Amino acid sequence: MTNAIGREASVQTPDDGCSIGGDQRRRSGVLGAIAAVMRSGASLFVDLIARFTQGIRLLAPLVLGTACTASDAVEIAPAVQAVPPAPAPPEETGPRRVGQFSITFYYVIGEDEVSPRKPLQLAANDNRNGENRNGGERSDEDRNASDSDADDGDAELASISPDLVTLYAGGGGCEPIAEVSKEFAAQLAMQGTGKLNDGRIINVFGACRCSRNPCFKVTQARWGTAGNGRSLQPFRTVAVDPKVVKLGSLLYVPLLDGRPMPGRRPWGGFVHDGCVVADDTGGGIVGKRMDLFVGRKSYLTGLGKSGTGGSHAWAKRAQVFDGASLCERKGRVVRRKSGAI
Numbered sequence: 001m002t003n004a005i006g007r008e009a010s011v012q013t014p015d016d017g018c019s020i021g022g023d024q025r026r027r028s029g030v031l032g033a034i035a036a037v038m039r040s041g042a043s044l045f046v047d048l049i050a051r052f053t054q055g056i057r058l059l060a061p062l063v064l065g066t067a068c069t070a071s072d073a074v075e076i077a078p079a080v081q082a083v084p085p086a087p088a089p090p091e092e093t094g095p096r097r098v099g100q101f102s103i104t105f106y107y108v109i110g111e112d113e114v115s116p117r118k119p120l121q122l123a124a125n126d127n128r129n130g131e132n133r134n135g136g137e138r139s140d141e142d143r144n145a146s147d148s149d150a151d152d153g154d155a156e157l158a159s160i161s162p163d164l165v166t167l168y169a170g171g172g173g174c175e176p177i178a179e180v181s182k183e184f185a186a187q188l189a190m191q192g193t194g195k196l197n198d199g200r201i202i203n204v205f206g207a208c209r210c211s212r213n214p215c216f217k218v219t220q221a222r223w224g225t226a227g228n229g230r231s232l233q234p235f236r237t238v239a240v241d242p243k244v245v246k247l248g249s250l251l252y253v254p255l256l257d258g259r260p261m262p263g264r265r266p267w268g269g270f271v272h273d274g275c276v277v278a279d280d281t282g283g284g285i286v287g288k289r290m291d292l293f294v295g296r297k298s299y300l301t302g303l304g305k306s307g308t309g310g311s312h313a314w315a316k317r318a319q320v321f322d323g324a325s326l327c328e329r330k331g332r333v334v335r336r337k338s339g340a341i
Helices: 001-009 020-064 140-148 150-160 183-193 297-304
Strands: 097-110 163-166 175-181 192-197 201-206 214-220 236-241 249-251 276-281 288-297 316-320 327-330 333-336
Touching: 001 214, 097 183, 150 201, 163 214, 175 183, 183 192, 183 201, 249 327, 276 288, 276 327, 276 333, 288 297
Parallel strands: 097 192, 097 288, 236 276
Antiparallel strands: 097 316, 163 175, 192 201, 201 214, 236 288, 249 276, 249 316, 327 333
């Protein structure tokens, strides 16, 4: 029995996996499979990281605008604050500004508008109605004194008559034009144009070699002529400094625009549109000063009524613009262009 039992004990049963050794082998196989999967996953993950890094290296030069290759290190520059470009200067619209001017006025001075300065009369012959200086009857002594003074009458009359000066024509001939009072001659030289008592219009000619300066010229123009030879136009012609404004230029003066002009049509009696023409010059017109021709002295007075307190202070500061795009001259007529402003 003993041998039988021993033989039974030595008989090995087949390994169905349920034994202890089978369990160990099964666990080892599972762990090996897991390890293989992990190694494969890690390899895939490392490969994915490598591909992602390579992609960044390839795209970085395109994004950053550099010349880096895939083997270069990617260096990201710090952000730079963008500076907006300076705004372009605004385009000028409307007429070009010439500047700020002071406006003065001039006109045709009439000989009859200037009162000559008369010297005081001597009182020696102030004995009228047979009375002496004390109001009583004239004595024989007074009569004799009066008779003795009769010869001095011409000298006394000469002393109370105005001082006269001769105006000469320029151009070389020094022909006399007229004899006028010193006061009128002074006003004529200042205004540049005058009207004699006989109706003739004369203009300043300029310096000459005659015995009296300046010389003058007789003109057929109703209001006289400007420095460039054109006829003067009331409220349209201005005298300027040719170093500042080119002669013949059309100008626009907003200060005049809408202001009523004195006088009667066609020379006055209208609402100004601001357009004038620089046809004249003057010895006292220097820099940004403008002399507006107003025609007559009475028109100057009427123009002052449009200012505060009847003065011309409103014209001391006036903006002046190039009037080429706003104004036009057709013959003797200066006006605003149709549809301008």
